[in-house]
Amino acid sequence: MSKNLKIGLFGFGVVGQGLLDIIQSQNLNLEIIKIAIKDPRKTRTLNKDLFTTNRDEILDDTEINTIVELINDADAAYEIVTKALKNGKNVVSANKKMIATHLKELVDLQKQYGTSLLYEGAVCGSIPIIRNLEEYYDNELFHALSGIFNGSSNYILSKIFNENQSYGSALKEAQDLGFAETDPILDVGGYDPKYKLAIATAHAYGLFINPDHILNIGIQNLSQYDINYAKEKNFKIKLVPTARKIDTKQIVTYVLPKLVAKDDFLYNVENEYNAVTVQAAFADKQFFFGKGAGGHPTGAAVLSDIAALRYDYRYEYKKYHQENGVIHTENILLEIYLRYADEDLITLLEFDNISERYSASSYKYVIGTVKLENLIKNRDLLLDEAVFIAYTGRQIYKEEKISTTTFVEAEAVL
Ligand SMILES: NC(=O)C1=CN([C@@H]2O[C@H](COP(=O)(O)OP(=O)(O)OC[C@H]3O[C@@H](n4cnc5c(N)ncnc54)[C@H](OP(=O)(O)O)[C@@H]3O)[C@@H](O)[C@H]2O)C=CC1
Numbered sequence: 423m424s425k426n427l428k429i430g431l432f433g434f435g436v437v438g439q440g441l442l443d444i445i446q447s448q449n450l451n452l453e454i455i456k457i458a459i460k461d462p463r464k465t466r467t468l469n470k471d472l473f474t475t476n477r478d479e480i481l482d483d484t485e486i487n488t489i490v491e492l493i494n495d496a497d498a499a500y501e502i503v504t505k506a507l508k509n510g511k512n513v514v515s516a517n518k519k520m521i522a523t524h525l526k527e528l529v530d531l532q533k534q535y536g537t538s539l540l541y542e543g544a545v546c547g548s549i550p551i552i553r554n555l556e557e558y559y560d561n562e563l564f565h566a567l568s569g570i571f572n573g574s575s576n577y578i579l580s581k582i583f584n585e586n587q588s589y590g591s592a593l594k595e596a597q598d599l600g601f602a603e604t605d606p607i608l609d610v611g612g613y614d615p616k617y618k619l620a621i622a623t624a625h626a627y628g629l630f631i632n633p634d635h636i637l638n639i640g641i642q643n644l645s646q647y648d649i650n651y652a653k654e655k656n657f658k659i660k661l662v663p664t665a666r667k668i669d670t671k672q673i674v675t676y677v678l679p680k681l682v683a684k685d686d687f688l689y690n691v692e693n694e695y696n697a698v699t700v701q702a703a704f705a706d707k708q709f710f711f712g713k714g715a716g717g718h719p720t721g722a723a724v725l726s727d728i729a730a731l732r733y734d735y736r737y738e739y740k741k742y743h744q745e746n747g748v749i750h751t752e753n754i755l756l757e758i759y760l761r762y763a764d765e766d767l768i769t770l771l772e773f774d775n776i777s778e779r780y781s782a783s784s785y786k787y788v789i790g791t792v793k794l795e796n797l798i799k800n801r802d803l804l805l806d807e808a809v810f811i812a813y814t815g816r817q818i819y820k821e822e823k824i825s826t827t828t829f830v831e832a833e834a835v836l
């Protein structure tokens with residue numbers, strides 16, 4: 423039997439308005455009782471009596487059984503969501519930073535208070551990836567996930583590569599279209615896709631990784647030299663988060679720009695579209711594609727979660743509760759393109775092997791293999807504007823790390 427949902431909505435910006443548009447176009451068994459916003463002076467598209475700036479007016483209202491949290495402040499979102507769960511209300515949220523940062527605690531709260539927190543809209547907008555990772559893939563058979571998890575940076579890269587637009591004007595467009603975070607360094611610096619990767623990894627492997635422990639390097643230092651290099655070799659550059667098993671118990675994660683070849687599924691994923699490539703033992707490679715940002719695509723994912731709450735759906739975190747012993751490691755070699763200015767950086771990164779080197783007064787690069795842990799150790803230097811790094815897509819394994827042929831296949835693909 424479907425429950426009648428009485429909703430308290432937090433946030434009425436791009437996603438909040440997008441959700442409302444969809445709700446108004448459907449005949450659903452739900453009602454928005456009150457909406458919390460920050461600035462009472464803003465003009466709204468609904469009657470002003472529906473709005474409040476007092477969060478407790480919603481959180482303490484016993485008529486409201488469902489909270490939909492769509493605000494742009496992760497700290498306030500944490501306070502709202504935790505209080506709602508403790509007050510016996512089910513919650514839908516799209517706040518990936520808040521969820522990734524507090525996921526373990528949020529899982530415990532749901533169990534303790536018998537409430538449900540759903541967040542499909544937080545990872546890749548309209549792509550239904552969380553429920554698929556949660557329900558469909560068994561941990562033993564799941565090898566890798568990768569893709570394009572940030573609409574704004576993909577929009578910028580598409581405009582640069584396909585239309586020769588400047589970085590600055592493409593970023594401005596992504597902001598005007600409502601794709602970018604309030605602070606766009608979260609997008610272009612690879613933080614937003616890192617939060618999404620941390621959430622997806624929890625559902626793919628049952629492994630909760632503190633996002634601070636995942637390397638993220640973004641596209642903010644991309645220069646014309648890097649664009650020319652990629653174009654000459656028929657690559658595009660995409661910002662790609664990856665989580666992969668390197669053996670049956672160890673998982674590596676990173677967010678790096680990637681040189682993407684024409685035969686890669688990600689090559690034709692453009693603008694605000696996102697994609698998730700999944701590699702499983704016998705299913706082999708699967709590809710999810712859809713809009714990753716914007717009010718209506720994200721609103722659609724939020725509505726799907728709201729609809730699921732009518733039937734008391736909750737994530738069971740089965741792989742986490744199985745205590746499967748998987749751990750997070752940084753112990754792999756990656757092949758990278760590195761544009762740099764200071765030779766000391768090459769020394770500090772302790773390249774395992776350099777296969778290509780170019781040096782002129784204004785442009786120097788190397789292609790070589792480097793340990794992920796050395797990239798992490800030197801992350802601050804890699805953020806210098808004279809530096810750009812892109813992963814070539816080739817992982818190099820030490821012989822003893824490869825335990826089955828299926829892992830070798832996964833290596834070739836993602
Ligand atoms: N935009 C997108 O494409 C996507 C966004 N998301 C996530 O969804 C969330 C919302 O994003 P978006 O709609 O773009 O953000 P916007 O900036 O468009 O809107 C934010 C809303 O939150 C309100 N707000 C801020 N702080 C508070 C607070 N303390 N209490 C109550 N309301 C508050 C603002 O109020 P006021 O109107 O008064 O300023 C505004 O209505 C974010 O977590 C974002 O990361 C997820 C997927 C896609």
Ligand SMILES: N[C@@H](CC=O)C(=O)O
Pocket residue numbers: 544546547571572573574575601602603609614714715716
């Ligand atoms: N800023 C994000 C919005 C959706 O999550 C993005 O650009 O992908």
